[in-house]
Structure formats: C-alpha cells, structure tokens
Amino acid sequence: MNRESWYAEPEYAGDPDREAGELTDRLGTIADEVTIGPAPYPDVVRAGRRRRARRRVGATALAVTAVLVAGGVGLGQFGDFGQGGTASAAAPASAPAPLDPVTTVVGKGKVDGKRWQVSVTVYGPARTKEEAHRQYDLAMRRGDAYPVLDGKWEGGYPKTLRIGVTWFSTRVTEGTGKPRLMSDWVSPKRVKGETLLGGSYQHQGAEAGPVGMAWLDPKVERVVVHWKGGTTDEPKVVPVKGTDVRWIVSERPGHGVSDDFIDLYDGAGKRTRMGPAMRLEDLKKKLPVAVKKEQLEAVTKAGRRTPVEITTVR
Amino acid sequence: MGDTTANRDEEFREFVTTRWPRLVRTAYLLCGEQHTAEDLVQSALVRVYVAWRRVRAADEPDAYVRRVLVNEHARRHRRKLKELLTLSPGDTDGWQTPDRDRITLADDREMLRHALAQLPPRQRQAVVLRYWEDLSESQVAVAMGCSVGTVKSQAAKGLAKLRAALAREDVTAGHGEVR
Numbered sequence: 243m244n245r246e247s248w249y250a251e252p253e254y255a256g257d258p259d260r261e262a263g264e265l266t267d268r269l270g271t272i273a274d275e276v277t278i279g280p281a282p283y284p285d286v287v288r289a290g291r292r293r294r295a296r297r298r299v300g301a302t303a304l305a306v307t308a309v310l311v312a313g314g315v316g317l318g319q320f321g322d323f324g325q326g327g328t329a330s331a332a333a334p335a336s337a338p339a340p341l342d343p344v345t346t347v348v349g350k351g352k353v354d355g356k357r358w359q360v361s362v363t364v365y366g367p368a369r370t371k372e373e374a375h376r377q378y379d380l381a382m383r384r385g386d387a388y389p390v391l392d393g394k395w396e397g398g399y400p401k402t403l404r405i406g407v408t409w410f411s412t413r414v415t416e417g418t419g420k421p422r423l424m425s426d427w428v429s430p431k432r433v434k435g436e437t438l439l440g441g442s443y444q445h446q447g448a449e450a451g452p453v454g455m456a457w458l459d460p461k462v463e464r465v466v467v468h469w470k471g472g473t474t475d476e477p478k479v480v481p482v483k484g485t486d487v488r489w490i491v492s493e494r495p496g497h498g499v500s501d502d503f504i505d506l507y508d509g510a511g512k513r514t515r516m517g518p519a520m521r522l523e524d525l526k527k528k529l530p531v532a533v534k535k536e537q538l539e540a541v542t543k544a545g546r547r548t549p550v551e552i553t554t555v556r
Numbered sequence: 557m558g559d560t561t562a563n564r565d566e567e568f569r570e571f572v573t574t575r576w577p578r579l580v581r582t583a584y585l586l587c588g589e590q591h592t593a594e595d596l597v598q599s600a601l602v603r604v605y606v607a608w609r610r611v612r613a614a615d616e617p618d619a620y621v622r623r624v625l626v627n628e629h630a631r632r633h634r635r636k637l638k639e640l641l642t643l644s645p646g647d648t649d650g651w652q653t654p655d656r657d658r659i660t661l662a663d664d665r666e667m668l669r670h671a672l673a674q675l676p677p678r679q680r681q682a683v684v685l686r687y688w689e690d691l692s693e694s695q696v697a698v699a700m701g702c703s704v705g706t707v708k709s710q711a712a713k714g715l716a717k718l719r720a721a722l723a724r725e726d727v728t729a730g731h732g733e734v735r
Binding site: 265266268269270271272273274275276277278279280281282283285286287289290293294339341342376379380 | 565568569572573576577580581582584585590591593594595598599601602603605606632665668669672683684687688690715718
C-alpha cells in the first residue's frame with residue numbers, strides 16, 4: 243500500500259474528497275480484519291424477550307409503589323426480617339447482562355492521609371457454557387475474578403464455571419496504589435427473613451486494611467458496627483446496582499482492629515446482633531449442598547471464602 | 557395475530573442476519589476489540605428487538621440501530637470513566653494497544669489503529685460514521701444525537717488529530733520526514 247497517505251501527502255491537502263476517500267479505504271482495511279461469525283439471532287431474541295419481560299415487571303412494580311404511596315403506606319412497614327416476613331422492602335433488582343457488568347462505589351474515605359475506595363461490580367448470570375467463558379475472559383481482563391475456583395482446567399477455562407448465577411467482585415484502592423481485588427463472590431441466595439453477613443471480616447489479610455465490609459439482606463435499613471476497643475461506626479447502607487443486596491463499608495478505628503459485633507436494624511427498628519463467631523457459623527450453615535465438602539476445605543485452607551452457589555460444567 | 561408476530565420475527569431475523577457483519581465492523585472501529593464489538597452490537601440489537609414494532613415502521617431502521625449502537629458505545633465509555641477502580645493507567649477505551657516497536661509501527665494499519673484509539677469517543681464516532689459508514693453529516697448527527705455543526709467540528713478535530721498522531725508515529729517509526 244502506498245504509504246504516502248491522506249494524512250501526510252501534500253498533494254492531498256486541500257482536496258477533502260480525496261482525503262476522505264483515502265481514509266475510508268484505510269478504515270476499511272482495519273474493519274476487514276474482524277472475523278465475522280454467524281449472527282447470534284437466537285441469543286438476541288432470547289435476551290430481547292427477557293429485557294421486554296423485565297420492563298413489564300418494572301412497570302408493574304412502579305405502578306404498585308405508586309398505589310402504596312398514594313395510599314399513605316410506608317414500605318418500611320412490610321420489612322420484618324428475622325421473623326420471616328411476607329413482603330420485601332426492596333424489589334429484587336434486575337441483574338445486569340452477563341457481559342455488561344455494573345459497578346457501584348460503596349464507600350470511600352481517608353485513613354492516615356491516604357484515600358481509600360471500595361467498589362462492587364455485579365455480573366449477571368451467564369446462560370451457557372460459551373457465555374460463561376466469555377464472561378470469564380471479560381472478568382479476568384478487568385481484574386474482577388480470581389483465575390481459578392478449583393484448580394481444574396478444561397480447554398483454557400476453569401472447569402467450574404458460574405452459570406445461571408449473579409455474582410460480584412469487590413475491589414479496594416488504597417492511596418495511589420492500583421485497585422486490588424478483595425474477593426469475588428456469588429450473590430447470596432435470598433432466604434426469607436435472614437440476614438447474611440460476609441465481606442472482609444473473614445477475609446484473610448483484610449484485617450490490616452483500612453476498612454471492614456459486609457453485604458446485607460435488602461431489609462436491613464441501618465447498621466451499627468462495634469469495633470473492639472469500644473468505638474462504634476454507623477456506615478451508610480448502600481444499594482448495589484444490579485442486585486438487591488446492600489453493602490456497608492466501615493472504616494477501621496486503627497490498623498488491625500477487628501470488629502466486635504454488629505447491630506442490624508430493619509425498617510421497623512428491630513435489632514439483630516451479629517457476632518464474628520456467629521457469622522462464620524452462619525455462613526457454613528447456609529452453604530448449599532451443591533458445594534462439596536472437600537471444596538469447602540480446600541478454599542478454607544487457602545484462606546478464601548467459599549462461593550455460596552457453584553454450577554459445575556461437565 | 558400469530559401470523560403478524562411470525563412476520564415480525566422473520567423480518568427481524570433477516571435484519572439481524574444482513575446487518576450483522578457491517579455493524580460488527582463499525583463497532584470494531586469504535587471500540588477496537590472484536591469481542592467487545594460483538595457484545596456492543598448484540599446489546600444494540602437486543603434494544604432494537606424490544607422496539608422492533610416501532611423500528612420497522614420507521615423509515616430508516618438502519619438509522620435507528622446506528623443511533624442505539626452509538627449510544628451504547630457512549631454509555632459504556634461513560635461507565636468506564638466512572639469505573640476508575642477497574643481502569644489501568646493508559647487504558648484507552650478498551651482498545652488493544654500492544655507494545656509498539658518499530659516493526660509494529662511500520663504496519664500501516666497498526667498506526668491508524670493506534671491513532672484512532674487515541675481519539676476521544678465522540679470524535680472517533682464522528683470519524684467512523686462519516687468516513688467508514690460514509691454517512692452524510694446530517695445522518696451522523698442523527699446517529700450521534702447532536703447537531704450537524706457538532707458533527708462537522710468533531711469530525712474535523714478527529715481528522716486533525718489523526719493526521720498529527722500518524723505523522724508523529726511516522727517519524728518515530730523512521731519512515732522519513734513529515735512535511
């Protein structure tokens with residue numbers, strides 16, 4: 243190809259048509275590099291139908307909320323977590339598309355003159371093995387996931403893939419350092435009336451970090467963290483986009499200070515107290531049978547928490 | 557009724573099948589990565605599917621899908637800007653910018669690709685739609701949701717930056733002086 247081109251060739255200067263034609267050709271050579279596969283018509287239609295259905299549900303939910311507000315009924319009255327309530331204070335959020343994750347900054351602050359920031363990225367459920375592979379590629383490229391879950395590989399991908407589940411990863415930035423992946427989790431299954439607490443409280447190495455974090459049942463309205471040493475903190479409860487789970491991030495009163503217990507309040511002001519030992523036991527109890535015992539042990543040994551739901555691809 | 561739905565589906569299937577290659581190429585020029593380009597087009601087509609009844613009634617379904625594509629690209633770029641935690645320094649909107657050595661730079665396409673990657677998204681959109689899609693300024697304005705004047709200025713700025721960037725790289729790659 244002639245290297246004397248539209249961008250540097252003097253004779254083209256002042257001849258916009260020729261210049262444009264040259265650029266079109268050159269853009270064409272780049273565009274032609276793309277390998278064009280078959281149009282994913284079935285995937286588009288399937289996703290389109292789901293999107294249409296979500297929009298209908300959203301419109302219905304909006305209408306119901308409008309009726310409740312018009313009738314002077316506060317949504318908080320329906321929240322009775324801990325007692326097995328019949329209505330949720332927060333409508334389940336629609337998960338993002340599997341290849342279009344959404345990120346929410348759930349907390350930021352300053353410790354010892356250094357800024358910190360924590361974000362949660364939510365990945366929507368992959369529907370097929372191929373989609374899970376692409377999602378995995380994307381997550382690895384963005385640094386949102388650990389390389390392997392169980393150490394077994396198949397054709398360049400972990401054998402254990404997340405299919406049909408929403409999952410999220412948390413990242414923290416401290417000072418001017420690079421963002422650091424703290425954990426990647428499968429979203430907790432909603433269990434009526436229960437509050438699942440997790441986060442870096444049990445995460446190895448996180449005790450030295452500037453913050454503690456936890457995910458919460460959507461019905462939790464207010465949280466008070468009691469740190470060892472007697473200080474308390476009431477962190478903001480932040481809804482995370484793409485999921486109905488809420489998060490808190492609480493600044494540690496000092497390096498290495500761990501939490502003593504946490505008080506959770508629902509919309510009606512009812513308190514549930516969570517202690518560290520209780521939370522760990524609760525987590526183990528809540529693990530579904532799909533998670534094998536040896537898998538749990540392996541992850542525990544490695545100092546990582548166990549995703550609560552895993553789909554294994556054969 | 558069932559027949560109408562079937563017709564709509566068949567029309568949409570034909571639309572997707574025939575437009576897919578061109579849209580993927582356009583998306584590739586906008587975002588610079590094949591998988592991302594396919595995702596972008598797929599997301600845009602999903603939105604088109606939801607509104608297909610309206611789209612097919614419109615005079616120009618292609619203009620509609622281009623508008624959705626550009627919006628989707630802009631939306632993802634805005635989101636990416638917000639996601640400071642996930643961006644590495646030097647990231648350029650997802651464009652693959654491999655380590656450049658003289659051999660790579662000597663590749664004409666590589667140079668243009670790199671120069672294109674350095675353009676701000678709006679300028680890249682204007683350049684790609686104007687010169688690759690070969691749309692008129694008013695068609696680009698519709699796709700980008702802005703005025704014709706904005707298209708003119710964005711395309712001109714983009715073109716000027718491309719010239720400058722390519723001239724710089726030309727010198728770096730030792731391809732002779734640039735006048």
